[in-house]
Amino acid sequence: MCTSHVLLAAGNCGPAHTTRHKRLTRRGDASVTCLLHCTSRSMAHLCPPPQRLPPLLLLLLLVNSALADGRHECERPCVEGETRTCYYHFHAQQYYTMSRACYSCPDNLDDCSREECIVADGTSIPVLAINRQMPGPSIQVCEGDHVVIDLENGYISDTEALHFHGMAMTGYQYYDGVPFLTQCPVLPSTFRYQFLATCIGTYLWHSHVGVHRVSIFGSIVVRLPEDPHRGLYDQDLYEHVLVLSDWDHTPVETTFWGNHHVGNFAFPKNILINGKGRDPNSEVLLPLEVVRVKPGLRYRMRFIDGGGGDCPMIVSVDGHRMTIIGMDGTSSAPFTVDSFIMLSDGCYVTDRKVFNGRQMGGSIVQAKQGAILRYEGAPEEDPTETFEYDPNPIGVTVNPLKPDPYAPNLVSMVSMSSLQPFVLDEKVDKKFYLAFNFNAVNATPFFNPELYPYNRVPPKFQIPTPQVNGITFIYPPSPPLSQPDDPQPTVCLYGEAELGDKVEFVLIDEGNFINSSHPFHLHGKNFRVVAMGQLGDQTSVAEVQALDEAGHIKRRYEDAVEKDTVNIPHGGYTIVRFTADNPGWWAMHCHLVDHSEMGMVGVLHVGTREDVPPVPKGFPTCGHFVP
Template structure:
């Protein structure tokens, strides 16, 4: 329960909040953990313990009884209606979205994850946006920072709540796309929160997860995309796991159409509310957020405070988070919150979803018409592929919030890395067999290409190692790994024409200032949401050179001085996207040692290989491995005389051709790989 040592003003404010909520029929303590409280200054940290049981379940299950014909049944325990379409889902504690973790800065978060997935899948939970300083073993990336949690086993994550702001947790893998997701909010005391004077309430129930949804298991859609039809469109959108898609006909009411319920938010006129929004999109679409007849004052993104910007709408790509303030100053009534699909690959139905904003005193009024309304302000923030203007504010147009008129400079870069993140037209043997189903009718002739584009970074598809990099790097074969330096220096031309695959690692020294110029060549006009673990980037520049571009062209423009970098009060982000035919330039101080995944957050892109690892520092810089930390991976073989001894197999070169010491040339010959050492690594 809330601490008994609240300051008097905190008690009065909290009591008023509960009084208002009770008057409008909302219990703010519903599903609220004892660690959800008014944060104190000086801090009074708590240990916040949670237990997550991961299970397969079913939407529109028998627990839903007569939902949606009887709307009360839709709110029964264990009823998960989603959009009315029955399908298998992954739940945490029989919830979707899963439990919301809402704590105070300096608390300790402890989550025991029990894997009860009956088809014996393994799982790991990533704490998206949490930097895990001093606790890199808790980042939750299978085969990078830990062994995945096997069926009928548990793993307890424990870390300090130091990365303040709006975050979320999710399974790192396809279970995220099947429902394993929830919010994670780390609040500050009012004295430490830079925007605390701009709003009256920051409520538990005003945390929102927005996402697209697929009416089938993600593995079904993934295999369809890469082995069948290139189907990149989601089926619908959801707000806090709720939406409308399937139409039900109520024969008892003159065959009227009924649907599953939408989300509802409550406010009181004259008050200002902080809303925290999270994008858990699975596919390529962004979501555009607006509320009819209201402006939104954006104050933070990816947990980092921004100088307030008033807008009529804003966009979020998968992995992004935005906080806004709603000034509830409209006439007492009901208003639609809208999310729309933007930047989707082609037209399609169902790409808008609504939630209801209800003012106190308006509960008995009819719902407003669903027809789109005009917002008071035309400004849009963070749109996809639009040039900055008076009415268009891209991330690079925003500024970090600082105290007073302070100008915070960006540190000079010690090293700059130019990288490409795109879909490449190569013959990927994972999806197009070179003999039975080649991607090219005529090798090298793009006009005859009929394969599936390969998601890559630096023309290399990421392949997870056989054991976790963070704790068992020494167990790995040197042939599994490749360095970004080797890939860019020795193999770019070959990898542009042939499929290259390895565990790609960029190694940077602890304490260096690292700049990344990330290029999207514009091959397919899609948004690649690039998310970094362990850090936030400083965003220095963002631009578009044309419908298409190349890495060499961006380098040339940069060398000629045609790309300008901001130098002060730049926004901080953990998820960014270059516009297609353009670039985004980011920097970070490599002061958090570990092996940190850097990847596209679009689910099929990550699964197919648009990822790499940034290794910061060396083993001596890491904190000690937790006692009895699980180990896994490797190969096992029974010898000829029946004894059971582990045998280390002969190394198999990776297709990117770097074995850790020598650059190697790998060629596909009749389905086999022939490798030739071409020289010592420089």
């Protein structure tokens, strides 16, 4: 596991650039450690049931135009009752960083800002990309807009699928984007995703195929006409969305398979902010992401963690404190911090006042990577200093990997509060214990029990397998949501909940073999974080159950914060609760790519087939063919 620090630096930097694509014109996204802003009016109306538009009306309302300044037409001030259909064309293809599109970059730094030039940190490697951008296009719409995305798979021989992380997809369950669970993977062809923007806040879209999401990702922002936090900030700018992602200097597939077949464990080498960064081992001063501000104003900043590696990111802003006002699509009670930590585990929204005075010269956002917080009137110069960071930052830090009730400056998710008052029932209808662990088993993707079983190969190759409850998840050959009559295998962790059940998950990191926390993500529903604790380097379901039965685990029933992704401390537990009111087949998994793609996944089935909308006409099918 690596630990990184992301700094936002104010002051000297080059001008921000405009990114355009022939299919979709937009402003370039901003990328910093994952902090996502989400606002909602009340828990009851967070994601109200959507209303479908007639197909003919959809065709008449498709929007694919751009405003004069390069913004998508749906990036607009939101007005009560005025909604649009917002159309996006996403072209997925094999691409390269530092390609011919970059001309003479980095020798000519102006070339680094050319259209379709993906610079990253100056390393030239093959990547998958949407519209030849990284991050991909930002989807920024208003409450009630109908979002339509045509995914064109331009790969030579690979599949694709998109997941809209944090969006409940109520009424649009078939577009949750999990191959072989909610849809078939998209072959080289075009597949239309659509949903109604009823979930308010800041979100992430990303690939849900293999390790593609390392470079296939982007932001989603759904705004309200009247925001409940409006009095806390002066400006909420479309370009103030910062997407952080981890970055390696080796093609991700090579690293991934090397980890699991040869034992060449490697962690991300760098952090990118909106696809930009500097290689700490290079003397080349590549352009950094620029966040433009005016002294004295308060800004809403939306931070999104687009990373998938085991690399926690500490986010701070030199010379400034931040007030967190939202996480994972829900508004939280304002909480002022010096830094926060992200491990592929959600989104935070902050507001920050930019002060007059010496800050004009330049302040730094810290993974040993930086972006520039550039004040109006500051010189147009690039900073030349090396970004430094403290792995144990001074001040108040939210979301530590190891919660400590005796450290008042380390604030866990259980200590954060929702904006709207909310009281949970003490009793639940269903309770599930989910044990995340690495186990010494002969998992057939990596071992042959006859030729090279786990206990006979040299120690270097004795690589434990990520599992949940001792099960390595294997996806079915066809999606049970859209093909419910197909026979399904039982090689998966599977839970059932009736529609309306009050559900509790006791998430446990048993801590065997590897010191790694797990960011747990649930599709289709947010949950309340009611308890969290670390018991040591290792624990077990039996130990957590015994503590709970003895009354040593206290739950928070009032105003618990709501999230869609939460960290499970190494050797500890996290307890979450939710009402299973969204029918469908929902994935739940560790959000680290290395873990989820190797089987650290489960499925929650809510309701019956009669509770979900009918399968869309002509929806693609897949499955085995064994005559």
